Amino acid sequence: MPALLAEIPSLASVFVPIVVGGATTLFFAWLLLANQSSLSIYVRDGFFKLWAALQRKSITVQDTNDLSPADIRSVLRSRNKGSFFERAVSQKAWLPLHSLESEDGERYERMRIVFHKVLVETRYPKRIAGLMEKHCNRDMSSCRSVCETVARVFFDLLFDKELDDESAKLYFDASMEWRREIAMKGFASKTTKVAFVKHLARHIPNKWFETYPECTKMEIVSCFAQPFFISPMINVSDILVAVFNVAATLPQNARSPVQLNAKELVKMAMLKYPAFPILEREVSPNQQVILLLSPTSNEKQASALLFGSGPRRCPGKDVALTLLHHIVERASRNMWKNFTPAVGHLYSGRNNDKEVVVSELLFVLRVLVRTLGMAALDFIGLKYADSASQAFYSEDQDMVEERSVPAVSVDLVGNDTDSGAESASDSECEY
Numbered sequence: 001m002p003a004l005l006a007e008i009p010s011l012a013s014v015f016v017p018i019v020v021g022g023a024t025t026l027f028f029a030w031l032l033l034a035n036q037s038s039l040s041i042y043v044r045d046g047f048f049k050l051w052a053a054l055q056r057k058s059i060t061v062q063d064t065n066d067l068s069p070a071d072i073r074s075v076l077r078s079r080n081k082g083s084f085f086e087r088a089v090s091q092k093a094w095l096p097l098h099s100l101e102s103e104d105g106e107r108y109e110r111m112r113i114v115f116h117k118v119l120v121e122t123r124y125p126k127r128i129a130g131l132m133e134k135h136c137n138r139d140m141s142s143c144r145s146v147c148e149t150v151a152r153v154f155f156d157l158l159f160d161k162e163l164d165d166e167s168a169k170l171y172f173d174a175s176m177e178w179r180r181e182i183a184m185k186g187f188a189s190k191t192t193k194v195a196f197v198k199h200l201a202r203h204i205p206n207k208w209f210e211t212y213p214e215c216t217k218m219e220i221v222s223c224f225a226q227p228f229f230i231s232p233m234i235n236v237s238d239i240l241v242a243v244f245n246v247a248a249t250l251p252q253n254a255r256s257p258v259q260l261n262a263k264e265l266v267k268m269a270m271l272k273y274p275a276f277p278i279l280e281r282e283v284s285p286n287q288q289v290i291l292l293l294s295p296t297s298n299e300k301q302a303s304a305l306l307f308g309s310g311p312r313r314c315p316g317k318d319v320a321l322t323l324l325h326h327i328v329e330r331a332s333r334n335m336w337k338n339f340t341p342a343v344g345h346l347y348s349g350r351n352n353d354k355e356v357v358v359s360e361l362l363f364v365l366r367v368l369v370r371t372l373g374m375a376a377l378d379f380i381g382l383k384y385a386d387s388a389s390q391a392f393y394s395e396d397q398d399m400v401e402e403r404s405v406p407a408v409s410v411d412l413v414g415n416d417t418d419s420g421a422e423s424a425s426d427s428e429c430e431y
Protein backbone atom coordinates (compact mmCIF):
# COMPACT_ATOMS: atom_id res chain seq x y z
CA MET A 1 0.00 0.00 0.00
CA PRO A 2 2.71 2.58 0.86
CA ALA A 3 4.36 1.71 -2.45
CA LEU A 4 1.11 2.44 -4.22
CA LEU A 5 0.78 5.75 -2.39
CA ALA A 6 4.27 6.69 -3.47
CA GLU A 7 3.17 6.10 -7.06
CA ILE A 8 0.28 8.56 -6.83
CA PRO A 9 2.16 11.69 -7.95
CA SER A 10 3.55 9.92 -10.99
CA LEU A 11 0.16 8.40 -11.82
CA ALA A 12 -1.37 11.84 -11.48
CA SER A 13 1.31 13.27 -13.70
CA VAL A 14 0.18 10.91 -16.44
CA PHE A 15 -3.57 10.94 -15.98
CA VAL A 16 -4.34 14.52 -14.99
CA PRO A 17 -2.87 16.04 -18.13
CA ILE A 18 -4.36 13.38 -20.37
CA VAL A 19 -7.84 13.61 -18.90
CA VAL A 20 -7.96 17.39 -18.45
CA GLY A 21 -6.14 18.21 -21.64
CA GLY A 22 -7.61 15.53 -23.86
CA ALA A 23 -11.25 15.90 -22.94
CA THR A 24 -11.43 19.65 -23.00
CA THR A 25 -9.41 20.23 -26.11
CA LEU A 26 -11.26 17.60 -28.12
CA PHE A 27 -14.46 19.31 -27.17
CA PHE A 28 -12.99 22.73 -27.80
CA ALA A 29 -11.67 21.81 -31.23
CA TRP A 30 -14.99 20.31 -32.20
CA LEU A 31 -16.74 23.52 -31.21
CA LEU A 32 -14.18 25.65 -32.97
CA LEU A 33 -15.18 23.96 -36.16
CA ALA A 34 -18.83 24.55 -35.43
CA ASN A 35 -20.35 27.95 -36.10
CA GLN A 36 -20.37 30.77 -33.57
CA SER A 37 -23.43 29.49 -31.72
CA SER A 38 -23.97 30.64 -28.15
CA LEU A 39 -23.15 27.08 -27.03
CA SER A 40 -19.77 27.21 -28.73
CA ILE A 41 -19.08 30.56 -27.06
CA TYR A 42 -19.91 29.11 -23.63
CA VAL A 43 -17.63 26.18 -24.24
CA ARG A 44 -14.83 28.41 -25.55
CA ASP A 45 -15.09 30.53 -22.42
CA GLY A 46 -15.19 27.35 -20.33
CA PHE A 47 -11.94 26.26 -21.92
CA PHE A 48 -10.28 29.55 -21.05
CA LYS A 49 -11.68 29.38 -17.51
CA LEU A 50 -10.29 25.88 -16.99
CA TRP A 51 -6.91 26.95 -18.37
CA ALA A 52 -6.93 29.97 -16.03
CA ALA A 53 -8.06 27.88 -13.03
CA LEU A 54 -5.11 25.56 -13.60
CA GLN A 55 -2.90 28.63 -13.33
CA ARG A 56 -4.82 29.86 -10.26
CA LYS A 57 -5.75 33.00 -12.15
CA SER A 58 -8.98 34.65 -13.12
CA ILE A 59 -9.67 35.45 -16.72
CA THR A 60 -11.99 37.68 -18.73
CA VAL A 61 -12.61 36.80 -22.35
CA GLN A 62 -14.11 39.76 -24.22
CA ASP A 63 -15.43 40.12 -27.71
CA THR A 64 -14.25 43.57 -28.74
CA ASN A 65 -17.71 44.42 -30.03
CA ASP A 66 -18.90 44.56 -26.44
CA LEU A 67 -16.27 47.07 -25.34
CA SER A 68 -15.91 50.80 -25.81
CA PRO A 69 -12.65 52.07 -27.35
CA ALA A 70 -11.78 53.49 -23.89
CA ASP A 71 -12.25 50.05 -22.28
CA ILE A 72 -10.09 48.44 -24.96
CA ARG A 73 -7.32 50.97 -24.41
CA SER A 74 -7.57 50.53 -20.67
CA VAL A 75 -6.93 46.77 -21.00
CA LEU A 76 -4.09 47.34 -23.45
CA ARG A 77 -2.41 49.75 -21.05
CA SER A 78 -0.79 46.81 -19.30
CA ARG A 79 2.79 46.01 -20.22
CA ASN A 80 2.50 42.23 -19.77
CA LYS A 81 1.11 39.75 -22.23
CA GLY A 82 0.61 37.16 -19.48
CA SER A 83 0.59 33.40 -19.50
CA PHE A 84 -1.84 32.26 -22.20
CA PHE A 85 -1.32 31.84 -25.96
CA GLU A 86 1.71 34.13 -26.30
CA ARG A 87 3.64 32.39 -23.54
CA ALA A 88 2.32 28.86 -23.74
CA VAL A 89 2.10 28.46 -27.51
CA SER A 90 3.78 31.28 -29.46
CA GLN A 91 7.05 31.46 -27.53
CA LYS A 92 7.74 27.82 -28.32
CA ALA A 93 6.67 28.14 -31.94
CA TRP A 94 9.05 31.09 -32.40
CA LEU A 95 12.12 29.16 -31.25
CA PRO A 96 15.03 29.51 -31.73
CA LEU A 97 14.00 33.18 -32.03
CA HIS A 98 12.53 35.19 -29.21
CA SER A 99 9.62 37.23 -30.46
CA LEU A 100 9.21 40.68 -28.96
CA GLU A 101 5.49 40.26 -29.49
CA SER A 102 5.34 37.24 -27.19
CA GLU A 103 7.98 37.89 -24.54
CA ASP A 104 7.50 39.50 -21.14
CA GLY A 105 9.79 40.41 -18.28
CA GLU A 106 13.53 40.95 -18.41
CA ARG A 107 14.11 39.46 -21.86
CA TYR A 108 11.36 41.68 -23.29
CA GLU A 109 12.83 44.79 -21.66
CA ARG A 110 16.35 44.00 -22.96
CA MET A 111 15.17 43.32 -26.49
CA ARG A 112 12.81 46.28 -26.65
CA ILE A 113 15.72 48.69 -26.18
CA VAL A 114 17.73 47.07 -28.96
CA PHE A 115 14.80 46.89 -31.38
CA HIS A 116 13.88 50.56 -30.95
CA LYS A 117 17.49 51.60 -31.46
CA VAL A 118 17.70 49.52 -34.65
CA LEU A 119 14.41 50.96 -35.93
CA VAL A 120 15.52 54.55 -35.32
CA GLU A 121 18.88 53.97 -36.96
CA THR A 122 17.33 52.67 -40.16
CA ARG A 123 16.11 56.24 -40.76
CA TYR A 124 13.10 54.66 -42.39
CA PRO A 125 10.94 57.80 -42.74
CA LYS A 126 13.54 59.21 -45.14
CA ARG A 127 14.37 55.95 -46.92
CA ILE A 128 11.31 53.75 -47.13
CA ALA A 129 9.65 55.41 -50.15
CA GLY A 130 12.81 55.07 -52.24
CA LEU A 131 13.24 51.45 -51.22
CA MET A 132 9.70 50.68 -52.26
CA GLU A 133 10.20 52.25 -55.67
CA LYS A 134 13.30 50.11 -55.97
CA HIS A 135 11.87 46.75 -54.87
CA CYS A 136 8.10 46.83 -55.29
CA ASN A 137 8.09 46.90 -59.08
CA ARG A 138 7.96 43.10 -59.13
CA ASP A 139 4.68 41.35 -59.69
CA MET A 140 2.62 40.34 -56.67
CA SER A 141 1.27 37.21 -58.27
CA SER A 142 1.90 34.84 -55.36
CA CYS A 143 2.46 34.72 -51.66
CA ARG A 144 6.11 33.97 -52.46
CA SER A 145 6.62 37.08 -54.58
CA VAL A 146 4.92 39.29 -51.96
CA CYS A 147 7.04 37.89 -49.13
CA GLU A 148 10.27 38.03 -51.08
CA THR A 149 9.60 41.69 -51.86
CA VAL A 150 8.98 42.42 -48.18
CA ALA A 151 12.24 40.67 -47.30
CA ARG A 152 14.15 42.65 -49.96
CA VAL A 153 12.78 45.99 -48.70
CA PHE A 154 13.71 45.29 -45.07
CA PHE A 155 17.09 43.76 -45.89
CA ASP A 156 18.03 46.87 -47.85
CA LEU A 157 16.62 49.12 -45.11
CA LEU A 158 18.65 47.38 -42.41
CA PHE A 159 21.89 46.57 -44.18
CA ASP A 160 21.95 48.97 -47.12
CA LYS A 161 22.41 46.17 -49.62
CA GLU A 162 20.34 43.86 -51.74
CA LEU A 163 19.14 40.42 -50.84
CA ASP A 164 20.06 38.06 -53.68
CA ASP A 165 17.46 35.76 -55.28
CA GLU A 166 18.69 32.61 -53.57
CA SER A 167 18.57 34.23 -50.12
CA ALA A 168 15.17 35.81 -50.78
CA LYS A 169 13.93 32.29 -51.48
CA LEU A 170 15.38 31.07 -48.18
CA TYR A 171 13.74 33.95 -46.29
CA PHE A 172 10.35 33.13 -47.78
CA ASP A 173 10.74 29.40 -47.06
CA ALA A 174 11.70 30.20 -43.46
CA SER A 175 8.70 32.49 -43.01
CA MET A 176 6.42 29.66 -44.20
CA GLU A 177 7.97 27.30 -41.65
CA TRP A 178 7.44 29.71 -38.77
CA ARG A 179 4.00 30.56 -40.05
CA ARG A 180 2.96 26.91 -40.00
CA GLU A 181 3.98 26.39 -36.40
CA ILE A 182 2.71 29.75 -35.10
CA ALA A 183 -0.68 29.10 -36.73
CA MET A 184 -0.65 25.65 -35.05
CA LYS A 185 -0.79 23.80 -38.38
CA GLY A 186 2.28 21.59 -37.99
CA PHE A 187 5.94 21.46 -36.97
CA ALA A 188 8.35 23.83 -38.68
CA SER A 189 11.49 22.56 -40.39
CA LYS A 190 14.32 23.19 -37.99
CA THR A 191 16.87 23.07 -40.82
CA THR A 192 15.21 25.91 -42.71
CA LYS A 193 14.83 28.00 -39.57
CA VAL A 194 18.48 27.54 -38.70
CA ALA A 195 19.64 28.32 -42.26
CA PHE A 196 17.74 31.61 -42.12
CA VAL A 197 19.08 32.51 -38.66
CA LYS A 198 22.66 31.82 -39.76
CA HIS A 199 22.26 33.84 -42.94
CA LEU A 200 20.79 36.83 -41.15
CA ALA A 201 23.27 36.68 -38.26
CA ARG A 202 26.16 36.96 -40.72
CA HIS A 203 24.86 40.33 -41.90
CA ILE A 204 24.21 41.97 -38.56
CA PRO A 205 27.04 44.39 -37.79
CA ASN A 206 29.19 43.39 -34.80
CA LYS A 207 28.35 46.69 -33.21
CA TRP A 208 24.96 45.38 -32.13
CA PHE A 209 26.43 42.37 -30.34
CA GLU A 210 29.12 44.46 -28.68
CA THR A 211 26.92 47.34 -27.55
CA TYR A 212 24.45 45.11 -25.73
CA PRO A 213 26.50 42.43 -23.93
CA GLU A 214 23.59 41.88 -21.54
CA CYS A 215 21.67 40.34 -24.47
CA THR A 216 22.36 36.86 -25.78
CA LYS A 217 23.34 36.65 -29.42
CA MET A 218 20.02 35.05 -30.25
CA GLU A 219 18.19 37.95 -28.61
CA ILE A 220 20.06 40.39 -30.85
CA VAL A 221 19.40 38.30 -33.96
CA SER A 222 15.75 38.05 -32.92
CA CYS A 223 15.44 41.85 -32.80
CA PHE A 224 16.16 41.82 -36.53
CA ALA A 225 14.60 38.52 -37.57
CA GLN A 226 11.16 38.60 -36.05
CA PRO A 227 9.95 42.22 -36.40
CA PHE A 228 11.69 43.03 -39.69
CA PHE A 229 11.41 39.76 -41.60
CA ILE A 230 9.31 36.87 -40.37
CA SER A 231 6.32 38.77 -38.92
CA PRO A 232 6.04 41.32 -41.75
CA MET A 233 6.25 38.58 -44.39
CA ILE A 234 3.36 36.83 -42.65
CA ASN A 235 1.30 39.94 -41.94
CA VAL A 236 1.78 41.80 -45.22
CA SER A 237 0.93 38.78 -47.36
CA ASP A 238 -2.03 37.99 -45.14
CA ILE A 239 -3.37 41.55 -45.37
CA LEU A 240 -2.87 41.64 -49.15
CA VAL A 241 -4.97 38.47 -49.49
CA ALA A 242 -7.63 40.26 -47.45
CA VAL A 243 -7.30 43.35 -49.70
CA PHE A 244 -7.72 41.14 -52.76
CA ASN A 245 -10.84 39.54 -51.27
CA VAL A 246 -12.35 42.87 -50.30
CA ALA A 247 -11.53 44.47 -53.67
CA ALA A 248 -13.16 41.55 -55.45
CA THR A 249 -16.45 42.32 -53.73
CA LEU A 250 -16.48 45.92 -54.96
CA PRO A 251 -18.42 46.80 -58.11
CA GLN A 252 -16.21 46.97 -61.20
CA ASN A 253 -16.31 50.78 -61.42
CA ALA A 254 -15.37 51.13 -57.73
CA ARG A 255 -12.23 49.07 -58.40
CA SER A 256 -10.81 51.64 -60.79
CA PRO A 257 -7.75 53.52 -59.57
CA VAL A 258 -9.68 56.79 -59.77
CA GLN A 259 -12.37 55.64 -57.38
CA LEU A 260 -10.29 53.59 -55.09
CA ASN A 261 -8.28 54.88 -52.23
CA ALA A 262 -5.56 52.43 -51.24
CA LYS A 263 -5.62 53.59 -47.62
CA GLU A 264 -9.37 53.02 -47.35
CA LEU A 265 -9.09 49.61 -48.93
CA VAL A 266 -6.29 48.47 -46.60
CA LYS A 267 -8.30 49.71 -43.64
CA MET A 268 -11.44 47.86 -44.81
CA ALA A 269 -9.45 44.68 -45.35
CA MET A 270 -7.76 44.88 -41.95
CA LEU A 271 -11.09 45.45 -40.24
CA LYS A 272 -12.73 42.54 -41.99
CA TYR A 273 -9.81 40.14 -41.61
CA PRO A 274 -7.83 41.29 -38.53
CA ALA A 275 -4.22 40.19 -38.78
CA PHE A 276 -4.08 39.71 -34.99
CA PRO A 277 -7.38 38.09 -34.03
CA ILE A 278 -6.44 37.81 -30.34
CA LEU A 279 -4.72 40.33 -28.07
CA GLU A 280 -3.70 39.34 -24.56
CA ARG A 281 -2.82 41.27 -21.45
CA GLU A 282 -2.15 40.37 -17.82
CA VAL A 283 -3.86 43.34 -16.18
CA SER A 284 -2.74 42.41 -12.66
CA PRO A 285 -0.65 39.48 -11.36
CA ASN A 286 -3.64 37.13 -11.14
CA GLN A 287 -5.94 38.61 -13.73
CA GLN A 288 -5.73 37.92 -17.44
CA VAL A 289 -7.78 39.50 -20.21
CA ILE A 290 -8.17 38.00 -23.68
CA LEU A 291 -9.56 40.32 -26.35
CA LEU A 292 -11.09 38.55 -29.33
CA LEU A 293 -11.16 40.88 -32.29
CA SER A 294 -14.54 40.94 -33.87
CA PRO A 295 -14.58 41.46 -37.65
CA THR A 296 -17.58 43.70 -37.05
CA SER A 297 -15.72 46.06 -34.69
CA ASN A 298 -16.35 49.66 -35.62
CA GLU A 299 -13.59 52.04 -36.66
CA LYS A 300 -13.15 53.55 -33.22
CA GLN A 301 -12.73 50.14 -31.62
CA ALA A 302 -10.48 49.03 -34.45
CA SER A 303 -8.22 52.04 -33.99
CA ALA A 304 -7.09 50.53 -30.70
CA LEU A 305 -6.85 47.01 -32.04
CA LEU A 306 -5.34 46.60 -35.48
CA PHE A 307 -1.86 47.59 -34.37
CA GLY A 308 -2.56 47.33 -30.66
CA SER A 309 -2.45 50.13 -28.14
CA GLY A 310 -0.52 51.11 -25.02
CA PRO A 311 3.10 50.17 -24.30
CA ARG A 312 2.89 46.95 -26.35
CA ARG A 313 1.43 48.54 -29.48
CA CYS A 314 3.11 47.92 -32.81
CA PRO A 315 6.09 50.22 -33.28
CA GLY A 316 6.26 49.24 -36.96
CA LYS A 317 2.78 50.52 -37.78
CA ASP A 318 3.93 53.46 -39.91
CA VAL A 319 6.43 51.49 -41.92
CA ALA A 320 3.92 48.63 -42.36
CA LEU A 321 1.16 50.94 -43.56
CA THR A 322 3.49 52.79 -45.93
CA LEU A 323 4.48 49.47 -47.46
CA LEU A 324 0.91 48.19 -47.71
CA HIS A 325 -0.44 51.44 -49.20
CA HIS A 326 2.34 51.52 -51.76
CA ILE A 327 1.72 47.95 -52.93
CA VAL A 328 -2.08 48.37 -53.08
CA GLU A 329 -1.86 51.68 -54.89
CA ARG A 330 0.46 50.18 -57.46
CA ALA A 331 -1.83 47.16 -57.90
CA SER A 332 -4.89 49.34 -58.44
CA ARG A 333 -2.98 51.56 -60.89
CA ASN A 334 -2.15 48.41 -62.86
CA MET A 335 -5.83 47.43 -62.77
CA TRP A 336 -4.98 44.53 -60.43
CA LYS A 337 -3.00 42.76 -63.13
CA ASN A 338 -0.55 40.23 -61.66
CA PHE A 339 -1.96 40.87 -58.18
CA THR A 340 -2.93 37.44 -56.87
CA PRO A 341 -1.35 37.22 -53.39
CA ALA A 342 -3.56 34.26 -52.44
CA VAL A 343 -1.59 31.95 -54.73
CA GLY A 344 0.46 29.71 -52.45
CA HIS A 345 -0.84 31.47 -49.34
CA LEU A 346 -1.02 29.06 -46.41
CA TYR A 347 -1.26 28.83 -42.66
CA SER A 348 -2.44 32.29 -41.79
CA GLY A 349 -4.49 30.80 -38.97
CA ARG A 350 -6.87 33.69 -39.56
CA ASN A 351 -10.16 34.23 -41.32
CA ASN A 352 -8.84 33.96 -44.84
CA ASP A 353 -7.46 30.44 -44.59
CA LYS A 354 -8.99 27.83 -46.82
CA GLU A 355 -10.39 24.57 -45.44
CA VAL A 356 -8.49 22.90 -42.60
CA VAL A 357 -7.07 19.46 -43.38
CA VAL A 358 -7.22 16.63 -40.84
CA SER A 359 -3.48 16.61 -40.11
CA GLU A 360 -3.64 20.32 -39.27
CA LEU A 361 -6.59 19.79 -36.98
CA LEU A 362 -4.73 17.01 -35.21
CA PHE A 363 -1.78 19.32 -34.71
CA VAL A 364 -4.03 21.97 -33.13
CA LEU A 365 -5.32 19.31 -30.78
CA ARG A 366 -1.82 18.20 -29.98
CA VAL A 367 -0.75 21.74 -29.08
CA LEU A 368 -3.82 22.36 -26.95
CA VAL A 369 -3.61 19.02 -25.15
CA ARG A 370 0.04 19.66 -24.43
CA THR A 371 -0.66 23.20 -23.24
CA LEU A 372 -3.43 22.24 -20.86
CA GLY A 373 -1.53 19.14 -19.81
CA MET A 374 1.47 21.23 -18.82
CA ALA A 375 -0.78 23.67 -16.92
CA ALA A 376 -2.30 20.66 -15.13
CA LEU A 377 1.14 19.31 -14.23
CA ASP A 378 2.10 22.67 -12.87
CA PHE A 379 -1.14 22.77 -10.89
CA ILE A 380 -0.28 19.56 -9.09
CA GLY A 381 3.21 20.81 -8.42
CA LEU A 382 5.13 18.86 -11.05
CA LYS A 383 7.47 20.70 -13.37
CA TYR A 384 7.85 19.44 -16.91
CA ALA A 385 11.27 19.75 -18.55
CA ASP A 386 10.83 20.65 -22.20
CA SER A 387 13.91 18.93 -23.57
CA ALA A 388 13.24 19.89 -27.20
CA SER A 389 13.14 23.61 -26.38
CA GLN A 390 16.18 23.30 -24.14
CA ALA A 391 18.13 21.66 -26.98
CA PHE A 392 17.22 24.52 -29.28
CA TYR A 393 18.42 27.05 -26.70
CA SER A 394 21.73 25.28 -26.24
CA GLU A 395 22.40 25.66 -29.97
CA ASP A 396 21.95 29.39 -29.58
CA GLN A 397 25.66 30.12 -29.74
CA ASP A 398 26.45 27.83 -32.68
CA MET A 399 23.73 29.29 -34.82
CA VAL A 400 25.03 32.81 -34.60
CA GLU A 401 28.71 32.05 -34.08
CA GLU A 402 29.45 31.64 -37.77
CA ARG A 403 29.33 35.33 -38.42
CA SER A 404 32.53 35.20 -40.39
CA VAL A 405 31.52 37.94 -42.82
CA PRO A 406 32.94 41.25 -41.60
CA ALA A 407 30.50 43.83 -40.33
CA VAL A 408 28.63 45.37 -43.23
CA SER A 409 29.69 48.77 -44.37
CA VAL A 410 26.57 50.66 -43.38
CA ASP A 411 27.46 53.03 -40.60
CA LEU A 412 24.84 52.54 -37.98
CA VAL A 413 26.78 54.37 -35.30
CA GLY A 414 26.26 58.04 -34.83
CA ASN A 415 23.81 58.40 -37.69
CA ASP A 416 21.21 61.09 -37.66
CA THR A 417 18.67 59.73 -35.23
CA ASP A 418 16.25 62.56 -35.74
CA SER A 419 14.35 60.31 -38.09
CA GLY A 420 10.94 60.52 -36.56
CA ALA A 421 10.96 56.81 -35.85
CA GLU A 422 10.83 57.28 -32.11
CA SER A 423 7.95 59.69 -32.33
CA ALA A 424 6.22 57.37 -34.80
CA SER A 425 6.48 54.54 -32.33
CA ASP A 426 5.02 56.76 -29.66
CA SER A 427 2.07 57.90 -31.71
CA GLU A 428 -1.35 56.41 -31.19
CA CYS A 429 -2.75 54.36 -34.05
CA GLU A 430 -5.13 56.15 -36.39
CA TYR A 431 -6.66 52.76 -37.08
Ligand code: HEM
Pocket (backbone or CB within 6 Å): 076, 100, 101, 102, 112, 115, 119, 227, 228, 231, 232, 235, 236, 275, 276, 279, 280, 305, 306, 307, 308, 309, 311, 312, 313, 314, 315, 316, 317, 319, 320
Ligand atom coordinates in the same frame (compact mmCIF):
# COMPACT_ATOMS: atom_id res chain seq x y z
C1 HEM B 1 2.58 44.29 -41.61
C2 HEM B 1 1.70 44.61 -40.80
C3 HEM B 1 1.81 44.61 -39.30
C4 HEM B 1 0.77 44.40 -38.46
C5 HEM B 1 -0.67 44.12 -38.84
C6 HEM B 1 1.29 44.49 -37.13
C7 HEM B 1 0.51 44.38 -35.99
C8 HEM B 1 1.00 44.28 -34.73
C9 HEM B 1 0.21 44.03 -33.54
C10 HEM B 1 -1.31 43.89 -33.53
C11 HEM B 1 1.06 43.96 -32.50
C12 HEM B 1 0.68 43.61 -31.07
C13 HEM B 1 0.17 44.83 -30.38
C14 HEM B 1 -0.43 44.57 -29.03
O1 HEM B 1 -0.34 43.47 -28.46
O2 HEM B 1 -1.00 45.56 -28.51
C15 HEM B 1 2.39 44.16 -33.00
C16 HEM B 1 3.52 44.17 -32.23
C17 HEM B 1 4.77 44.46 -32.71
N1 HEM B 1 5.11 44.83 -34.00
FE1 HEM B 1 3.84 44.92 -35.57
N2 HEM B 1 2.63 44.76 -37.18
C18 HEM B 1 3.01 44.84 -38.50
C19 HEM B 1 4.27 45.12 -38.97
C20 HEM B 1 5.36 45.39 -38.19
C21 HEM B 1 6.65 45.83 -38.67
C22 HEM B 1 6.99 46.12 -40.13
C23 HEM B 1 7.47 45.93 -37.59
C24 HEM B 1 8.92 46.39 -37.51
C25 HEM B 1 9.47 47.27 -38.27
C26 HEM B 1 6.69 45.55 -36.42
C27 HEM B 1 7.18 45.48 -35.14
C28 HEM B 1 6.46 45.06 -34.04
C29 HEM B 1 7.02 44.83 -32.73
C30 HEM B 1 8.48 44.96 -32.33
C31 HEM B 1 5.97 44.45 -31.89
C32 HEM B 1 6.05 44.11 -30.41
C33 HEM B 1 5.87 45.37 -29.61
C34 HEM B 1 5.89 45.10 -28.11
O3 HEM B 1 5.36 44.08 -27.68
O4 HEM B 1 6.44 45.95 -27.41
N3 HEM B 1 5.43 45.25 -36.83
N4 HEM B 1 2.34 44.39 -34.36
